[in-house]
Amino acid sequence: MIETVASAALAVNENLIIRKRRIRHGDSPMRLSFVTGTHGDELEGQFLAYLLGSFLDAHIEQLDGTVDIYPALNPMGIDSITRGIPMFDLDMNRIFPGTKKGTMMEVVCSSIIDDLLGSDVCIDVHSSNIFLQEIPQIRISVPTAEMLVPYAKMMNVDLIWVHESATVLESTLAHTLNMHGTKTLVVEMGVGMRITKEYCYQLFEGILNLMKQLEMWHGEVSLVREPIVSINRQVGFVNSDAAGIFVPCVPFGSTVKKSDHIGDVLDPLSSKVVETVQAVCDGLLFTLREYPVVYGGSLLARILMPEEESA
Amino acid sequence: MKKTTLFSLKSPYREQLDIIGYHFGYGKKALAIVGALRGNEVQQMYVCSRMVQTLKQLEASGNISEDHEILVVPCANYYSMNIGKRFWAMDNTDINRMFPGYELGETTQRIADGLFKKLQNYEYGIQLASFYQPGSFLPHVRMMDTGFTDTELMKQFGFQFAIVRKPRPYDTTTLNYNWQIWETKAFSVYTNATDTIDEDSAEEAVHAILRFMLSEGMIDLRVRPGYMTELLRESQVKQIHSEYGGVLVSCVKVGEHVEAGTVLGRILHPFDGELLGEIRTQVSGTVYFVYHSPLINEKTVCYKIIK
Structure with missing residues (x-):
């Protein structure tokens, strides 16, 4: 089922629409959210969204719970190969949690947060930018490490980078959700404007494994790799x-x-x-x-x- | 006047970037004025160029007070200005989100670091600021409330209004915020233009800065008198949003007084011209911001009224 999460009228005959796909089966109240496309030049998550959705369609009987897929939080950015929000020169991942009475993008961000809250785990997939390539990794700030590292280890990534928190990052999607009790893992992998299929398949196995551990997935899963955790490393x-x-x-x-x-x-x-x-x-x-x-x-x-x- | 290069950066394909500073007077570091940090801040650069002209004359006539050094930095990012970009052309990062900078960091962090080192230890700092939305402001001065702020100082500019702003997380990497953390009393001066030159508001900004300098004993000059400034908190400014997307036809100008219920603008259907809705103010007051792009999205801040 495809649902509209947020909508706002653009100037000329068009609406900005943020959509998600809800895939549901079984009786479990568990809910996993997969979000990507906050930065319009990061595309790794697009293929991963497809992989996850199409696999669940083909094996829906093994799912026990709800998986919500949000492929494009910044649809205008993806459409125009723009990292930020076109016309605003703003990084969408610096506007959260947004506000109900704010500007268009603040209202949109607020609606996105409202929709995601209540998920048991949220996976926020990024793909570096056009300048740098990254091995599949999960980035976690020090204050949330104790809560998130056990989940990150289930995700089949090569590295868990636990970094110091910075004030400026308090306006990210992940920080907002984590502060409201929705466990959110930030994935970085690959490079901007490209799809690295190998990494997407690697993370896909990790998502299935996470779902298995959350008892949302009754199918087989592959053995996941043990990531390096950056704690006590520089x-x-x-x-x-x-x-x-x-x-x-x-x-x-x-x-x-x-x-x-x-x-x-x-x-x-x-x-x-x-x-x-x-x-x-x-x-x-x-x-x-x-x-x-x-x-x-x-x-x-x-x-x-x-x-x-x-x- | 002494012209110095505050920071240089080599480019693979262009002439070296040199951030130029103009120094007037000598002695203790009294005031630093910074113009364009972004490529579209033409008005902000222009106001600085006007300050350079004025200070040159004051220095020649001996009207800069002893033991006061004033620095003017008209433009830190002409690389972007010359190719029509707002942010750093290579990676679209914003120099004004990189302070205090890091000398071993990324390019814009290094620019911020190099510039900030030269802007530190001034008693006062003035940044000619711009807003990210297209629109006109009633010229005014702002300070961020960092806890180190003496907001009464803003009255010495003699603008009609002065606004105290509560910093948000993303403000912590701006020049203004870091100036304050490093004990420079920092102000943001807004005129009513960014990528065009508005001569009248540039003139108003120059006179306001000169009034401030006079009141702080930096210069000796007969300056045009200003307003009895009204000091406001952000909460005293009513933001009015559009309820439709379409073509905006404004009915008011910046600086006008409006009564509650006044129609500020109309939004028309972009194809058939039908009226989609009127934008009315629920409060009486002075219009201090007007959105000025003809196309407008839903939920866009299109007017701000000082109640």
Whole structure:
């Protein structure tokens, strides 16, 4: 059943409509919500939404509970390859919880929150941006780690990154839901404007496993991988100091040693290497720059240090 | 006047970005004025350029007080201005959401860091601010209520209204908020334009800043008198939303006094011109914001009235 979560009239003969699909079977009151498409340039969740919905359709008798799929919280953004909300220059994930008496997008965000509250678990799928590729990971702020890490471990991701909370992130969908008691897991994987099928299938297995643990799914599930949890580990950031074209020379997802050569920043005009990029620490290369043009400061890589080195 | 480069950034394909500062007077850091942090803030840059002209004359005539240094930074993001973008052209990030910045961080964090280091330790800071929606404001001054705020200071600008704003989570990375945290008394001055130049409101902003400088003993100058400023909380401003999407025909102008029940605007069907609805004010007061794009969505803030 397809339902309208929020609607507002646009200027010329069109409505902004946020929709969800409700898939329901059995008697269990358990409810899982899958949301994606908050940023219009992140598309990994689109294929995953399809995978999840079509699989449940084909095996509906194994479902005991409700699965709500919200494929596009920012439909105008996806339609126009715009990360934020077109016409507003706003990041939708900085407007939550919204307000009933606010502007159009504040009202829309408020309706989305109202609709999602009450879910037992919510999965909020992002796919980095066009600049960086990410291994499948779940990001959790320190204050919610105790509540969320056990669920995140069920999700078949490679990494659970527990990070410090920042005030500015208090206006995200996940923070709002978590503060209201709806356990929300933020997934980051792949790269913007692309679909990485391998990652989508990996996370799909994780969602089924989560549903199994929530006793919403009676079918078979695959054995999920044990993720690295970043607690007691540090993350090394590699930023460019020069401007030019970044060309990596190590495989994404590999393990590197401190000072390893991981890429170069090149100047196409002078034909010179303007910066030799080295790993800042030992560890797992879990983020790697995808978009080649860089300025001083552009993030090139993130490296998760081993436990003993971080301590 | 001394012209310095406050921060530089190399680009792979363009001339180096140089953030330029104009320094007047000497001695203790009295006031920093910042214009465009975004590529569409042309009016904000223009007001700064007018300040540079005025301060140049004041310096030449010896009318800047001793032991007072004033810094004007007209534009921190002309890279975006030159190619018609609002935010940082490469990654669409907003420099005014990156303060206090981070020197080892991403590009706009480095720009914010480099600029903020040069803006610190001033007693007062003024940012020529803009609003994200298309519209005109009655020129006014705002302060964020961070707990370190002496809001009475805003009266010295002599604008008709001064507004105290409660910071929201996303404000914590703005220049204005961080200035206050680092003990600079920070103000946002709003004129009634952003991507166009409005000469009258630019003039009003320049005179307001000069009134403030005079009252704080930074300059010696006969300045046009201002208003007896009315100090307001945000809650005293009534926001009026559109109930329909369509073509907006406004019936009032910024600065007008309206009575409760007055029709502020009409929304017409974009194809057949039928009246979809009238926008009326439920309160009497002064119109201080008017939305000015011809097309309007439902639930858009189209007027703000100071009750």
